[in-house]
Amino acid sequence: MQLQPIKPARVSDSIVEQLKAQIIKGVLKPGDKLPAERELVDQLKVSRPSVREALLKLEAQGLIYSRQGEGTFVLDALGAAITNPLANLLKDNPEALSDVMECRHGLEELAASYAANRASALDQAVIRERFEALRAAHEQRDLELEAQADAAFHMAVADASHNVALIHLTQSLFDLLGDVVLHNWEKIYTMEESYQAIHDQHREIYEAICAGDASQARHAAHEHLAYIGKCLRGAAS
Structure with a gap:
């Protein structure tokens, strides 16, 4: 039996899972604005680069989108x-x-x-x-x-x-x-x-x-x- 080494989860992946769960449960609805980066950093107790990386991943998955000067919103995929x-x-x-x-x-x-x-x-x-x-x-x-x-x-x-x-x-x-x-x-x-x-x-x-x-x-x-x-x-x- 061959086992693979366990890799620690990236902080950004944990952020993605939390936000995705909020979308799936309907807590964050289509069109809702996500908290600003600074607020997410404060709530999650993580670094700003980790938050930015998580938001980019969610955007790549088609779950959120950004509007210049307005913020980030939930997309109704x-x-x-x-x-x-x-x-x-x-x-x-x-x-x-x-x-x-x-x-x-x-x-x-x-x-x-x-x-x-x-x-x-x-x-x-x-x-x-x-x-x-x-x-x-x-x-x-x-x-x-x-x-x-x-x-x-x-x-x-x-x-x-x-x-x-x-x-x-x-x-x-x-x-x-x-x-x-x-x-x-x-x-x-x-x-x-x-x-x-x-x-x-x-x-x-x-x-x-x-x-x-x-x-x-x-x-x-x-x-x-x-x-x-x-x-x-x-x-x-």
């Missing part, structure tokens, strides 16, 4: 891998949009269920904050702002699921369907009765998550998405 093929699919086969929307609906039901079981007090506070921001956006009668606030609310629910794959998938679909979401709002939210119903549905999702009721949270998400579909079909007829 999974999102790009998902959205690029889907974008081509929709371009060549527009009727596939309903399949993509159906997939998004399924993800949101699952996210609401997981969030009810896993949301921390901070997660619940963020969902509440996004819910209130959505209501404020409607009062301003700014459809684009409302569409953004709606997406932010549902992303907060996805984040509270603490399932990194689900978070990335949901974000990717929102990025892909940005214009579609806005178009849907233009169809639905011009009708006050529809807005009130949707607002109540968002509140039911939020309250079920805060109550830790996974079954009710999933049901509330299903009812919300089914209503959206019904409204869109009515607007198209």
